[in-house]
Amino acid sequence: MFMPRLITTSQLLFLFFVNISLVSAEPRLGTWTQGAPAPTKRTEIAAAALDGKIYAIGGFSKPSFSNILDFAISRDVEVYDPATDNWSVTTPLPEGRHHAGIATLDGFLYIIGGFAKSGLTIWHAVNTVYQYNPATQAWRERAPMPTSRGALGIASYQGRLYAIGGYDGEQNSGATEIYDPKTDSWSTGAPLLAPRDHLAVATVGSRIYAIGGRSNLKYRQNTSMVEAYDPTANQWQTVANLPTARSGISAGTINEQIYVLGGESEEGTFDNNEKYYPDEDRWMTMTPMPTARHGLGVAVVNERLYAIGGGPTPGASFSRINEIFFIPQPQND
Structure with a gap:
């Protein structure tokens, strides 16, 4: 006859404290919730936060009869308000762009570089700079980059914008x-140690970080390399590698820590969410995105990270997904 094995009091206490530690460990890895989906399905978008709202710009729309002449390259500018969980639209880009760089600075939004259609190609690298004024909802063109390129990264630091890496159409x-x-002009800094495209960039403290990416638009050539740039010394140096070699990624910064989301490779798309501690030069794996994607836009508002759009499968795939990441604050008893 089978007799159940009795559990001692000490064993019960051990199991209790193990379970408590597992539960309490989870919140520090972060939690995902769903926000209202974007109005249109897109990928390879640019996204940034400005005045508490998130702008999702350009990219590729899901192909249809209405956009076939533009090769589905989007001019759309959709605006998400986290406070109301609602979307609206504003003045579209002067011209469609995909794989463009984006940043906000001094109350303006900037779209820099990217790829446009030219003849029968959709991979024509451009050097245009468009500035958006939220007060007038108008775009104006500013001084172009010295170098035409798409799939680049843009960072802001001490009143200037840094356009980093990318692909110029040939290499x-x-x-x-x-x-x-202030002067509507460009200057040149030290080049990356490892030129690449489809990377993510972020500023923390006095350093700008160039993270991951790929060689020559090929996701079979993903890299885990991370470089840190010192604007004062005008010098790049390598730091701890991204744990997972990825490209087609995006990043956001919360409390001086960088979160790198998504990506693609020949095996598929990534749901990875990896956090970098610049002051310790180390990475930590966080709760993954509910939906693996590449070409997504990421922005941060009120210490919440919004992952918008992107392709669920490698290459030409599209979504309206809006997933929100945050780390719950400990409750005081």
């Missing part, structure tokens, strides 16, 4: 070009 660019909006 990878390691360019670091610096825009000063």
